[in-house]
Amino acid sequence: MRLMSTAAGKPARDPVHHPLFARYYARVSVTAETRLGMADVRDRLLSGLSGRVIEVGAGNGLNFGRYPASVAEVVAIEPERTLRRLATEAAVRAEVPVDVVPGAAEALPVKSEAYDAAVLSLVLCSVRDVRRALAEVRRVLRPGGEVRFFEHGRGGGPAMLFTQRALDRTVWPMLSGGCHLSREPVAGLRAAGFELGPYRRLFLPEDGLRLPTSPCVLGVARKPHEP
Ligand SMILES: C[S@@+](CC[C@H](N)C(=O)[O-])C[C@H]1O[C@@H](n2cnc3c(N)ncnc32)[C@H](O)[C@@H]1O
Secondary structure (H helix, E strand, C coil): CCEEECCCCCEEECCCCCHHHHHHHHHHHHHHHHHCCHHHHHHHHHCCCCEEEEEECCCCCCCHHHCCCCEEEEEEECCCHHHHHHHHHHHHHCCCCEEEECCECCECCCCCCCEEEEEEECCCCCCCCHHHHHHHHHHHEEEEEEEEEEEECCCCCHHHHHHHHHHHHCCHHHHCCCCCCCCCHHHHHHHCCCEEEEEEEEECCCCCCCCCCCEEEEEEEECCCCC
């Protein structure tokens, strides 16, 4: 963690500090847009969204240019300062208004029930506490609001799961900005009380070598109208 100063002059801590990973991700994520087909996935993730949207763990802002014009406003939370700087640059180029804000998924710095939709892309793998993060997403969504998610996670058969777990216990989180390979985003959303809408499992890349990051899920979940 890195110290930064607050308005009161007291040192505060960045909730996430992965400068090397941030620089690496900023490069490979751009290549993955075309090479891995991520751009198409992002279009499917965001298609049809409208109203006020919160994006959690926005990274370098690769979703920003793909929000449909029906979106009135995006508040993009990003805790890592290098990625947040890049996200702020991407926000200027976006066609919908995007406000990039520091903060962490486990304590979203926004009001309750203020958003029509929340976007989670490749972030539940990296948060410190999935349960708290999803409880926060639920808090900030209006009743009936939707979660659009695109996440990698557990899958690919027993040998792949063995590899994912072994990497999670050893080098992977340290090398990849706190990322975990064997989390189960759909189970996490269900446990947090979301109603699962349509979702589909896919591999990225779709053809060719299967990597521990390849098993993915893309879909929609909804905050129930009744508590
Ligand atoms: C693999 S990157 C994905 C970035 C972006 N969502 C995308 O689709 O390209 C993971 C992101 O999660 C962020 N992150 C890590 N821990 C977080 C937390 N506790 N709360 C919110 N974001 C977090 C990282 O800083 C990084 O931006």
